[in-house]
Amino acid sequence: MTITIIGTGFVGVVSAAVYASLGNRVIGLDIDQNKINKLKKGQVPFFEADLEELLIEQQKAKRLTFTTSYQEAISQSEIIVIAVGTPSAPDETADLRYVMKSAESLAPYLQKDAIVAIKSTVPPGTLEKLIKKIKKQSKVKFYGASLPEFLREGSAVYDTLHPDRIVIGAQDDFVFKKLDQLYEVFKAPIVHCSVASAQMAKYTANTYLATRITFINEIANLCQKNGADIEEVINAIGLDQRIGQHYWYPGLGYGGSCFPKDVKELAAYSRTVGEEGNLMNKINEINKQRIFDLLIDFEKKVNGFADKKIAVLGLSFKPNTDDMREAPSTKVIPYLISKGASIKSYDPMANYEEFTNEKHKEHQQVANVKQAIKGADAIFLLVEWPKIVNFPFPEFKEKRPQTIFDCRNQLDPDEIKKAGYQYVGIGRS
Ligand code: UDX
DSSP, X not given: OEEEEEOOSHHHHHHHHHHHHXXXXXXXXXXXXXXHHHHHTTOOSSOOTTHHHHHHHHHHTTSEEEESOHHHHHTTOSEEEEOOOOOBOTTSSBOOHHHHHHHHHHGGGOOTTEEEEEOSOOOXXXXXXXXXXXXXXXXXXXEEEEOOOOOOTTSHHHHHHSOSOEEEEOSOHHHHXXXXXXXXXXXXXXXXXXXXXXXXXXXXXXXXXXXXXXXXXXXXXXXXXXXXXXXXXXXXXXXXXXXOSSSOOOOSXXXXXXXXXXXXXXXHHHXXXXXXXSHHHHHHHHXXXXXXXXHHHHHHHTTOSXXXXXXXXXXXXXXXXXXXXXXXXXXXXXXXXXXXXXXXXXXXXXXXXXXXXXXXXXXXXXXXXXXXXXXXXXXXXXXXXXXXXXXXXXXXXXXXXXXXXXXXXXXXXXXXXXXXXXXXXXXXX
């Protein structure tokens, strides 16, 4: 099949490389000439495991090309996948400007029976608007579909190649049959549903996971008050098969490019349909406030942060990515500095450009954990990078009083305390 992917952001580039690796002819289309030039040279503008190798391999095999020309790409494509950004608008709804712009640009070149599928996360009703827009400029018969994306950063290529399920939202058998052909190679369950259900499934999956994390974070707060240990609680309840132990390790709150945005958008969408005070609105507020409440608690454990030397370990929003969007470090570091601390931070991959020593002399990024913790009064473990959690902290205990804030509950509290550190975890004593 010949497929155009519009938008060469994270989801677009991963999808393009993976669809090509399945034997399809794929064209990556973007209006940003700079990005396209880089991609043509096999350069991915962000880090994602295995992606650059796959991209280069598929380009060499001549299955994957990149262009800025709508005419060139759309006129030869049977399937067009829209994967452009949907940033949050000022009222927190999804800004559909780029989705609609791509509809306008592709319409004149559509070939007969092409399928135009939206992969960007959009609220119900968007595909109908898109189809209307295309119909204003094109007389050919075409089909619409919704293809929500469930991949995670850091394992995006793997997730795309090994999906738990594929969700196809459409109205016509023609679309289901054709998209089944594209996806049957994965041997994963394929869910056929209405377009509105597919779009809701995406928001629901992310909001559910965000709710699950928020829930366990709130339970961790209670454990903190009564001497219970959240890890023991998770273990105990997780053996109930209806609950499970996966995907709710507590922390400073969820971050990244998807959860905060998707929960906010579903909350905003809820308001537009008269569901103002619902859970989605609440989750967003709780998660936003959480990190600051914890920082106030932490501050008391070390008698204030003023003049303290602090090591911050982990800058990205999670391991295996350089993505800093809604990363805890972007709140923790400015907060600590505002309280008069000086920071040495370390991350195996991410770079906190807005807050480096060139612009803020109180913050210095260093090359490894050892350098970061040298002379530190307190150590913030923010991200569970293997290089950080496997570091032998007890061997590096200094004479001064030192506190480890284990914001991911990754360390053994007894071992850390035995070495002489004050240990502060999340929801554990
Ligand atoms: C998420 C969804 O998992 C994915 O299906 C969707 O397509 C995009 O959004 P991603 O943002 O890459 O993927 O990261 P994920 O690993 O799910 O983590 C999201 C956030 O939740 C991170 O800040 C992470 O640290 C946090 N998290 C995750 C927790 O705090 N506790 C957990 O148990 C799991």
